[in-house]
Amino acid sequence: MTTAGAHGSLDRLPTGIPGFEQISHGGLPKGRSTLVVGTAGSGKTVYGAQYITAGAREHGDGGVIVTFDESPEAVVRNLDAFGWGLPELIDTGKIAFVDCSPSPDEDAVEMGDFDFHALLARIRAALERVGGQRVLLDSVTALLPQFYSEGRVRRELSRVVHGLNDMGVTTVLTAERIDEYGAIARHGVEEFVSDAVVVLRNPLDEQRRRRTIEILKFRGGSHQSGEFPFTISAAEGGMSVIPLSAIELERPASTARVSLGNPGVDELFGGGVYRDSLILVSGPTGTGKTLMALSFIQAAIDAGEHALMFSFEESHNQLLRNASSWTQGMEEAERNGQVKIMSAYPERMGLEDLLQRVRREIDSFGPRRVAIDSLTALERVSTRRAFREFVVRTTSLFKENEIAALYTNTSSMISGGETITDAYVSTITDGIMLLRYAEIEGEIRRAAAVLKMRGSKHDKRVREYTITPNGIEVGHPIEGAHGLIVQQQRDGRPPPPPMYGE
């Protein structure tokens, strides 16, 4: 990548856009100009306006918004839903507009050469009024068609940008592009903003829109390369970038053990699981996966910890009804704020929004345990790529915050069998517990086994279990049962090697 100069050789200005500082190693190049390009509807104005308003609110930086497209009134109206308090920031003199929107009912003729001194003078005056550090030009693409001579506009815009750089302010220019992966911008706009380029994309990925942000270059500074997902949501206060967390990094693994809420299950795992473990419980429908999740939450209640449960399989009421018969005090724990149960149809909430929700809850609610019931429900409503990202990112979030997490996954066949989710998720989970139906002595019974437990011994035997009014009761090992967990081939060949660790 274009990482001339050492890391941090350039001063950075935090944008205030959550996650952007992480992927940009601290923010935008300070006192320079950054071009933000994207197709129509990719979020360029949101990026720019959030940079200005967050700068005013969080850093006390005055800001100037130059509109070439819409009137300031329309911009304020369009951004109202994000709750940035733009009207108040204007009233209190923190933010000023420079209105360069064209008059629709006025003819304009070009006759001879011109310059943009007026534009620069107006921006300078507005900066002086608000004590401004930040400037947004939105969008320069809308300015170009207002003149015949593109060459002159480019020359003059370039002078304006240099003028702003000389004033020491940090400028964001937005520009439109036609293709998600084509030329950087229309009209060769990037030629005169060479310090930094950020690309916003909104491509179709398996029939779904998926927003990404990529830093194309930061002259004289380092940044993370590649595309990162981002969300735009009124509830989240605008744009949030989802940075790749340092999941690959070695982090100190916790050696403290926590209970899964069931003594028999704890024993299968060799005495509970590590504090920062991610456990996958996989099995066909009716084998007690939701019950495992509820026990896991119950263990947090017993330990006096906060716990968060996402229930995508059952409604809130259904879940509590089940909980009241199997566990104690779930409703009360929810009333007194120790437990949060979030029941939602994942169809109505994209995975990126959900991830942001998880992140927010970790920050504000501080759960020590999170259960997600089930991954299968999420996989159904997302693309494979988005699903994998979700799993990787939640996992790293949980690890960073030393949260014990339990995911459930529904395998399709009654007898078990491996799902794609198993195969993928298994590589990043610390422990895997398989729940299966088994025909034993002419009866359909349930069998459980722990297939993997990272960094610890565990019970490798297949055990029968029953679901009782008190929850899962783990019974005796099933001797001489074959093919329950690792299926035997019908032709008598040895079974394929297990997909999981150990």
Place this chain on the structure above:
Amino acid sequence: MEGTERLALRLYVSGGTPRSRRAIATVRAMVEQLGRQDAVEVVDVLETPSRAEEDRIVATPTLVKHAPSPSSRVIGDLSDVRALMDALGLAPPPENRADKETA
């Protein structure tokens, strides 16, 4: 006709650049021909940038015709009086026209 319809022009320039001087000279020559020297106001955006807000001026020189309606603007250094009148939809006064035709 003359004097019955209001003519209001505002010319935005930036300092004393050659471009500014050319535009001022052309506009002054035009209003002189029209016999309406009082109809033009010259605004230097470097001295009073706040004045440029009203007409949302980006480029200089820009000549804005506020009256008669419809309002219109001409951007550039305006080298030619006749072309400028055409662009603004202003007719040269009859006596001038007659002068030109006989000349």
